[in-house]
Amino acid sequence: MQQLIKTVMQLCFLRAGPQHLPAKSSYLLLSALVYLSVRWLSAPWLVVVETNFITVVVELCAIAALVYLFLNLVHKPERALQTLEALWLVSIVIWMISFPVLAQIQQSDEGELQISDNIQVVLLILMVWELLVTANIFRHAVAQKFSIGILIALAYSALLYWVVNGLTLMF
Known part of the structure; x- marks a missing residue:
């Protein structure tokens, strides 16, 4: 597990690629579940998008579908597992880093977001x-x-963005 965390951090700093992750379906499932949890927990801070559980599930499925489709188009479907794992794990890290920033976003009485210039730069x-x-x-x-x-x-x-917004409008 420690090696996995080290590899994810190397991915975040552009020092590794998805091929450095273990190609195990159990790790893919774990990364999908953690991604789902982290994105769903961030929902209260995303008042504009009104993220809910269905939206996060749609996003998770859309990422998987787009990656599988793209890698099949370029004749590299064998790389899908590690690519998905890498995308989800890196997103988890970046979303967790963004939690304190998202918590600083305020909503006015009229429902408008009030985001300071500093927060905008960090985002x-x-x-x-x-x-x-x-x-x-x-x-x-x-x-x-x-x-x-x-x-x-x-x-x-x-x-x-287009797929997730289009599909979530159906719910």
């Missing part, structure tokens, strides 16, 4: 960091340059 840094880590994960998954990983991560993030 932007966290978003860019997650994008870079996602790019690194995809770069390793498809064995391409980092610039290709960034393009894949941007497309993945946009598509994930």
Whole structure:
């Protein structure tokens, strides 16, 4: 377990790729359950999105579907397990780091969010960091340059946002 945590931290600092994670379905299931828990626990702080359990489950399934679809398209389906594991574990770390930041967001009496400039900067840094880590994960998954990983991560993030918002409107 200690080696897993060390590898996840190396992923967060772009020093490792998903291939460095153990390719075990038990670790994938564990990372999915922890991801689900962390995202669901962050729901009270995300008043704009009104995240609930169904939304988080939809997000989890959408991530899995997009990764499997993409890796099948590039003929590397064998890398899906470790890629998913890496994406979920890194997101867990970044979300846990963001908890204190999200707790600082206030809501006015009119229902508008009041986010200080400092909080906005920190949230932007966290978003860019997650994008870079996602790019690194995809770069390793498809064995391409980092610039290709960034393009894949941007497309993945946009598509994930679109799919999750579209599907959660149905609930």
